Amino acid sequence: MVMTGIFDREDGRARHASPELIGRGWESARLDSLLERSRLVTVVGLGGVGKSALAADAVERVGRTGTTVVAVDMAGFNGVEQVFHAVGRSSSEALLLVDNCDRLPGPAAAALSRLLEARPGLRVLITSRRRLGAADETVLPLAPMQLNDAVSLLELRARQLGTPLPDNEEARVTAGRICLRLDCLPLALGLAAGRLPDRGPRELLARLSERGGPLGLSGVGTDIPGRHRTLRHCHGWSHELCVAQERLLWARLSAFGGTFTRTAAERVCEDEQLSRPEIATAVDGLVGQGLLEHVNERPELLRMPRTVQDYGAEWLTRLGEETRLLERVLMWSRGLL
Template sequence: MAGIFDCEADGPPDGGSRDLIGRSWESAELSRLLKRSRLVTVVGLGGAGKSALAADAAHRIARTCAPVVAVDMSGAHGVGQVFQALSRTSGDHETLLVLDNCERLLAASARALGQLLGEATGVTALVTSRRRLGTAGEAVLPLGPLRLDDAVRLLALRARQLGVRLSGGEEERVTAGRICLRLDCLPLAIGLAAGQLTGHTPRELLVRLSDAEASLALSGGPEVPERHRTLRHCHGRSHELCLAQERLLWARLSAFGGTFTRLAAEKVCADEQLPVEAIGHALDGLTAQGLLSRVNHRAELLRMPRTVQDYGAEWLARLGEETRLLERVLLWSRGLL
C-alpha cells in the first residue's frame, strides 16, 4: 500500500469524477451496458456507492450535450409518485433517465419503466437499487466493496477533505487498512469513519471500531441523507426490505461470525419458524441485496460482511436467541449437529 496516502484525487483522463476512487472497471462496464441496453440496474449492498457510480455516468453523458433527467426515488411512497417522477422525461429525444434508490418501490418502478420505455423509444434508464427490478431486457451491474488499496486511498481522501492529513508511515497505513477491513471496504462507511479522524487518531478509531455498537453508530453530518446517516440506518433500510424469513435468517446467520456453507445454514438455523426448505430461498434473497456474498464464486460457500453481522447480532439478541444459536454453531463446528 506504499504511496497511496500521497495519491491526489485526480480524475481519470476521460473526465470521470475526481472522487470516484477504485471504480474504473465498473465505470467502463456501466458505459458499455448503457450502449447495449435501454435498462441498466446497478445493484449492491447499501453504502457500496451505487448512487455515486450512476452520477458519474450521468455526468459523462451530460457532457456530450445529451439530456439527462435524474430522480431520487427514496422519498416516493406510491405508484402515483413513480409515474409522476417519470413524467418529467420526454421520449422525443435521446435521454438518459436516472432513477436512484428504487428498492422500496421495485414493482411500481418496474411497471412504470416498462410503460415508459415502450412508449418513449429515445429513453435509456439507469436505475440504482439494492435489488434488481427483474424485468425483461434488464442489464444488471453488481457493485461490491472496494479493493483494500482503493478503500485506504478513499479514507485518506475523505480525511484530507476534512483537514486531516494521514502521515503515510507504515504503521498508519496498516492501521488505515484495518479500519477499512473492519468496515467491509464500503465507501459509505469509510466516509463516516473519516469524519471521526477529526477528533481521533487512526489507532484510536480502530480501537473504537472493535466494538460493534460503535461501528454501527458511526455518523455523518446533517448533509448526509437520513438513510445513510449511520451504518445502522443504512442496514436498517435493507432490513425493512427483507421478507420475514430473510430477517430471521439474517439474525441467525450472524452467529457464524463470517463464512459458512449453505448446508451449515440449514443445520444450524432451521426450526419450526424457519423450515429447512425455506432457507435456500431466504439465502438467495439476502444474496440478492448484497447482504451475503459468494466466496470465490462458489455458490455453496457464503460470507456475511462484518457490519452486516453486527446488525444481525443486535436483532439476534433482541429475539432472545443469541445463546441458543451460538451453541448450535459450536455443535456444528464439532460435527455434533
C-alpha cells in the same frame, strides 16, 4: 422544458456535479458498456456501497455527449408518479436515472416496462438495493471497494477534514485495518473519517474493533439522508426491505462470525419458524441485496460482511436467540448436527 444535466428532484435546480470517484474504473467501464447495449440497467448492492455515486458519474458522462439526461431521486417517494413526471419533461432521446429505487421495485418495474415500450428513444438507469425484477432488466451488482481504493478514500476524507493520516507504514496498516473492519464500504469510510480529528487512527480502530462498534458511527450535516446518518440506519433500511424470513435468517447467520456454507446455514438455522426451503430462498434474497456474498464465486460458500453481521447480531440478541444459535454453530463445527 427539456432538461439536460442532472437536476434536483424538487425544484429542477442543477445539482452539484457528482463527486470524483475513487477507484471503480472497471465498474464504470462495465456500466458504460451495459448502457450502450441495454435500455434498462439496474445497479444493485449493499447500502452505502456507492451505487448512486457510480450512476451519477456515468450519467454525467452521457450528459456530456449532448444526450438529454433526467434524474429522479426516489428515496423519499412511495409511488412511481415522480418517474412519469420526470419522463414527461424529457425529449424523445433521453437517459433517465431513477436513483434509490429501493422501496418500490415491483410497481416501478411494471411502470418502467410500459414507459420503455411507449418511448423507443428512452434508456433507463436504476440504482436500488435489490433488482427490480423487470423482464429485460440488466443487473450490475456492485461490490464493496478494493482495499487499496478504500484506503485512498479514507486518506482523502481525512485530508479534506484537515487531519491527514501520518505518512508512515504503521498508519497505512492501521488505515487498511479500519477499511477491512468497515467492509470497504464508502459510506462507512466517510463516517469513520469524521472521527479521525478526535481520535486518530489507532484509537478509532480500537473503538471499531469492539462488538457492534461501527454501527453507531454518525455523520453530521443537514444534507445527509436519514438512511446514511449511521451504519445502523443504513443496514436498518435494508432490514426493512427484507421479508420476515430474510430478517430472521440475517440475525441467525450472524452467529457464524463470517464464512459458512449453504448446508451449514440450513442445518444451523432451521427450526419450526424457518424451514430448509425457506432458508434456501432467503439466502438468495440476502445475496441479491449484497447482505451475503459468494466467496471466490463459489455458490456453496457464503460470507456476511462484518458490519452486516454486527447488525444481525444486535437482532439475534434482541430476539433472545444468541446463546442457542452460538451453541448450534459449535455443534455443527463438531459434526453434531
